[in-house]
Amino acid sequence: IQSVRGEELKDSCSVQAWIGRLNDWGKKSLEEWKAHPWWNSDRSFRGGTAIMGYGYFPAMQGRTVIVTDFFKNGNPQTVSEDVCGYLKKSGIYRVVTGHKPFGDSPTVIKSHGVEFITADTSFSDPSKSDNRGIAVSEVCIQGTESDNQTFIHGQLKEGKKYEFYVSKDNGEPNNSIGDPYIGLQTLDGWWVKVKFLDLGVQKYLLSRGEGHKVFYKELTRKELESHLNVV
Numbered sequence: 001i002q003s004v005r006g007e008e009l010k011d012s013c014s015v016q017a018w019i020g021r022l023n024d025w026g027k028k029s030l031e032e033w034k035a036h037p038w039w040n041s042d043r044s045f046r047g048g049t050a051i052m053g054y055g056y057f058p059a060m061q062g063r064t065v066i067v068t069d070f071f072k073n074g075n076p077q078t079v080s081e082d083v084c085g086y087l088k089k090s091g092i093y094r095v096v097t098g099h100k101p102f103g104d105s106p107t108v109i110k111s112h113g114v115e116f117i118t119a120d121t122s123f124s125d126p127s128k129s130d131n132r133g134i135a136v137s138e139v140c141i142q143g144t145e146s147d148n149q150t151f152i153h154g155q156l157k158e159g160k161k162y163e164f165y166v167s168k169d170n171g172e173p174n175n176s177i178g179d180p181y182i183g184l185q186t187l188d189g190w191w192v193k194v195k196f197l198d199l200g201v202q203k204y205l206l207s208r209g210e211g212h213k214v215f216y217k218e219l220t221r222k223e224l225e226s227h228l229n230v231v
Helices: 015-035 049-054 081-089 221-227
Strands: 094-097 107-111 114-118 136-143 148-155 161-165 191-195 203-210 213-220
Touching (some): 203 221
Antiparallel strands (some): 136 148
16 A cells, blocks of 8 residues: 555555545556557557556555455455554545455454455355355445444345344444454354344354365354353
8 A cells, every 4th residue: 555556655645545546547547558559569568558467466466456355265364453553544444345255145354443344245156057046145334424334134045144233343432233243253263254133042154264165154152252262
């Protein structure tokens, strides 16, 4: 985030200012492509090559927001305190992304007071022709621009329904609504993904990734608390 295509930015640069600079560079790159869409005679120049490379991880040495994710070997990871601090300094307490499939429901990662949501469920059920089957989900940000909360609901690939609010974790006083365990990681590396709806007993779905495989297990609230070392 401290640079835009080689132009170093000051540490005081906000996320909003960085996005503005990045969008300006993107527009200029598109105009360059419109003016020179094809390689020249000796193939030394073509308009827009920089923005094309921006979507290719090796070309950017990992420094691109298009294909970067929060995963390591297929499993979500907590986000560093430095990154979360930078986001909060710019007034950002939630980041919602797609691109990286992980199971049949959206993934919440809670790190250092910031809520990260990856909502790509395009491989919910690889056994079906559309890779989704009956799995469906919706991520809703409810409230005003300054006071809002995440509500997630949907149906897993086998038909089980879920819905929950994600508890606020940004220092605001109203933290009474929302599940306190969604978005947490257990001591043995599993992520708390969803809270099931109307099963008679509070039950959660946990997931863990390894490469391109996703593993699942269900725990009651009491069982979950022991895995989170909650007393």
